[in-house]
Amino acid sequence: MKTLETDAEIHADGSVTLLSPIPSWLKPGRTHVLLVVDSASENRSEDPVTPQPGSLKGFWMAPDFDEPLEDFKEYME
Template sequence: MNTLETDVEISADGSLKLLSPLPDWLKPGRMHLLLSVPNGATSRAKRVMPSATPEMLAKRAEALAGLRAMGGLKDVIPDPAAWQREAREDVILPDQK
């Protein structure tokens, strides 16, 4: 029996993807596989950055142009920095005043 040690990516649909090339002795086709997971193991999900299509970029540009034409969000968000601090629930430390 041969042993293969590799990292796999587990998708939301339950499928597995090997993250390293297959060794020469492993032939294409179906096989029975025993997968053992160490106790306390957690998945280390890699962040996948989605790529924007030209259509998406055009829609974004159009939306921003429309927002500029309306005069922006000054009437909704008069102080953007304060709004960001409030949204993040920042705590102002005594030495930052």
């Protein structure tokens, strides 16, 4: 198995276009492809969420949140 690392363009119809020349060892025809999406890519379409003051308004935690669970009692002894 050989590895080809290149940028690619993914189209709405599901087709993929490689953005660099195909190396000589890659023969035309059907092949198995594994796509790894780099989240740090410049082509990122969604903006990162920035927390805003008051965004957890209404959030609460049960008073016994830190208490040991009965299910794990035997492991804690």
